[in-house]
Amino acid sequence: MAAPASSSASLAAADSLCVFCGSSPGNDPAYAQLAGDVGRAIAQNGWRMVYGGGQKGLMGILADSALASNGQVLGVIPSVMTSSAPSGHPTDSSASKEGQGPSTQVHTHPNMHTEVVSSMHERKALMARESGRGFVGLPGGYGTFEEVLEMVTWSQLGIHNVPIVLPNVRDFWGPLEQLVQSAAKSGFITEKGLDLLYVLHQKEVDAEHGGDWGKATLAAVGKMEAKLRGRQGYWAWSSNGSTPSRPDFSSAATAISVRNLTYSFQPHLPASLHNINLTLPQGSRTLLIGANGAGKSTLLRLLAGKRLVSNKSGTPTPITVFDRDVFNSPPSGITYLGTEWAMNPVVRSDIVVDDFLNSVGGYRYKARRDRLLDLLDVDLDWHMHAISDGERRRVQLCMGLMAPWTVLLLDEVTVDLDVQVRSDLLAFLKEEAEERGATIVYATHIFDGLHDFPSHVVHMRLGEVVDESGPNAQAAPSLLWPPSDSDMQRLRSSSASAARDSKDGVLLNIALDWLRADRKLREEREAAAGDKGKQRGARKGLGKDAVVESDSEKFYTRYDYSQTVMR
Ligand SMILES: Nc1ncnc2c1ncn2[C@@H]1O[C@H](COP(=O)(O)OP(=O)(O)OP(=O)(O)O)[C@@H](O)[C@H]1O
Numbered sequence: 001m002a003a004p005a006s007s008s009a010s011l012a013a014a015d016s017l018c019v020f021c022g023s024s025p026g027n028d029p030a031y032a033q034l035a036g037d038v039g040r041a042i043a044q045n046g047w048r049m050v051y052g053g054g055q056k057g058l059m060g061i062l063a064d065s066a067l068a069s070n071g072q073v074l075g076v077i078p079s080v081m082t083s084s085a086p087s088g089h090p091t092d093s094s095a096s097k098e099g100q101g102p103s104t105q106v107h108t109h110p111n112m113h114t115e116v117v118s119s120m121h122e123r124k125a126l127m128a129r130e131s132g133r134g135f136v137g138l139p140g141g142y143g144t145f146e147e148v149l150e151m152v153t154w155s156q157l158g159i160h161n162v163p164i165v166l167p168n169v170r171d172f173w174g175p176l177e178q179l180v181q182s183a184a185k186s187g188f189i190t191e192k193g194l195d196l197l198y199v200l201h202q203k204e205v206d207a208e209h210g211g212d213w214g215k216a217t218l219a220a221v222g223k224m225e226a227k228l229r230g231r232q233g234y235w236a237w238s239s240n241g242s243t244p245s246r247p248d249f250s251s252a253a254t255a256i257s258v259r260n261l262t263y264s265f266q267p268h269l270p271a272s273l274h275n276i277n278l279t280l281p282q283g284s285r286t287l288l289i290g291a292n293g294a295g296k297s298t299l300l301r302l303l304a305g306k307r308l309v310s311n312k313s314g315t316p317t318p319i320t321v322f323d324r325d326v327f328n329s330p331p332s333g334i335t336y337l338g339t340e341w342a343m344n345p346v347v348r349s350d351i352v353v354d355d356f357l358n359s360v361g362g363y364r365y366k367a368r369r370d371r372l373l374d375l376l377d378v379d380l381d382w383h384m385h386a387i388s389d390g391e392r393r394r395v396q397l398c399m400g401l402m403a404p405w406t407v408l409l410l411d412e413v414t415v416d417l418d419v420q421v422r423s424d425l426l427a428f429l430k431e432e433a434e435e436r437g438a439t440i441v442y443a444t445h446i447f448d449g450l451h452d453f454p455s456h457v458v459h460m461r462l463g464e465v466v467d468e469s470g471p472n473a474q475a476a477p478s479l480l481w482p483p484s485d486s487d488m489q490r491l492r493s494s495s496a497s498a499a500r501d502s503k504d505g506v507l508l509n510i511a512l513d514w515l516r517a518d519r520k521l522r523e524e525r526e527a528a529a530g531d532k533g534k535q536r537g538a539r540k541g542l543g544k545d546a547v548v549e550s551d552s553e554k555f556y557t558r559y560d561y562s563q564t565v566m567r
Pocket residue numbers: 265266269272290291292293294295296297298299
């Protein structure tokens with residue numbers, strides 16, 4: 001398989017749009033005009049254009065136009081098409097060269113990268129993989145029809161879930177549109193299936209984009225992207241039945257909304273959270289993933305209304321839960337469970353669990369309390385001061401989950417549960433979200449058995465939320481989970497560890513990739529700050545440390561008891 005685009009076309013698939021078109025110019029100047037407009041619009045939009053790699057006809061116009069606007073271009077061409085003679089033609093004795101493998105690369109422009117692949121099939125697969133924003137079909141012949149229709153079929157199968165736009169200049173695609181509609185009337189394409197293809201008409205181009213087909217085409221890609229969010233195609237072709245389908249949150253109410261949230265613990269301290277924007281729908285189960293110190297606990301506490309976020313007069317409040325300010329007018333039903341609870345002296349006093357639960361209203365929710373007692377395997381006769389940390393944690397969970405909460409904020413509270421109880425608890429929480437529409441945000445570093453739990457994954461890095469949503473996001477910046485195939489390609493293609501992924505390992509390995517990259521970024525920032533910056537890890541004895549003993553030497557001389565005794 002050909003390698004992905006190299007430095008000359010360094011934009012990723014997530015910022016790439018593929019254009020299919022003929023390698024002949026056609027006989028109407030409007031086709032050439034369209035190709036030029038589309039190539040330019042993609043480049044001006046900052047996206048990479050992926051196309052069939054040819055230098056003649058509409059393909060040539062398209063590529064030249066994108067390159068003239070300083071765009072990046074990835075051409076994918078089968079080796080059979082790189083030779084000057086039309087190989088494969090019946091009169092050509094050499095016949096088809098498909099399958100012979102890559103030959104030389106053909107383009108030299110610095111912003112152009114050409115991948116030579118061995119077959120048409122390989123070309124289509126590579127183009128699809130490199131085109132996270134979707135596909136545009138310009139006029140062309142059989143090959144173009146075949147490419148466009150195969151990409152629509154892949155959308156239908158759920159192999160990808162991206163826009164496919166056909167700019168209908170001079171009514172080129174009109175007959176295909178009619179055919180699709182007639183197939184729908186005849187019962188071969190469903191109503192939903194009609195949405196998989198966007199035929200862009202002159203009327204829309206004139207009315208909304210002053211006749212500019214390039215801009216109108218990109219706008220149509222955006223419209224279709226919005227329409228496709230949350231859809232799965234008709235069935236998940238490549239999930240082999242093991243990946244659960246993603247729930248559709250497109251019509252769910254917003255449970256949690258965070259807008260431009262920046263937060264410092266003290267005015268003189270640097271911000272622990274920077275410009276966080278997050279929208280989480282009702283019923284979602286969001287996993288917060290980030291390194292130690294990334295800001296997960298701080299965010300959870302702010303979501304729980306435990307700290308006041310200053311709100312300059314006239315600006316909307318930065319955190320709302322079901323449209324209510326969490327600090328000043330919190331809605332009922334927000335439950336926060338954090339690790340600090342176990343440190344509270346009250347929960348370590350000599351009090352019997354039964355009394356303890358009743359003192360916080362357990363008798364009012366008897367049915368839920370009893371279910372949780374069973375599930376968490378809690379003994380009502382335990383004395384709180386004489387139980388293990390894990391047992392104390394079970395009591396905390398029973399106490400916190402008894403009342404039917406609407407929003408649950410969990411900060412690492414499953415860390416000391418045994419695997420069975422943790423697994424049963426996760427199943428219970430999932431059921432609560434699915435059946436009662438309860439919303440969960442859960443920060444954890446433990447990934448065992450978590451693959452089937454979340455509906456959304458949020459990556460926090462150095463106090464910021466990283467947008468991992470990709471082009472198919474239903475709710476940026478979170479990554480919808482389980483990821484679609486195109487999300488998987490985007491997230492795992494850059495990772496050498498993709499091969500390690502097993503069902504449970506996918507989430508863990510994605511998290512590992514994110515955290516490794518986060519640490520590298522932090523170290524780069526620290527290095528850039530030079531002496532003024534902070535340094536983590538073992539001191540290397542450089543600079544001001546050069547003349548002093550190493551950390552381990554200090555440790556042993558000060559704290560090693562064997563040394564002390566011998567002295
Ligand atoms: N009380 C505090 N006062 C000042 N700074 C704080 C305080 N609590 C946390 N911080 C800082 O805020 C940042 C985010 O901390 P936070 O506890 O939210 O991280 P986290 O992602 O939950 O980490 P962990 O995975 O270790 O629990 C860190 O840099 C931390 O040093």
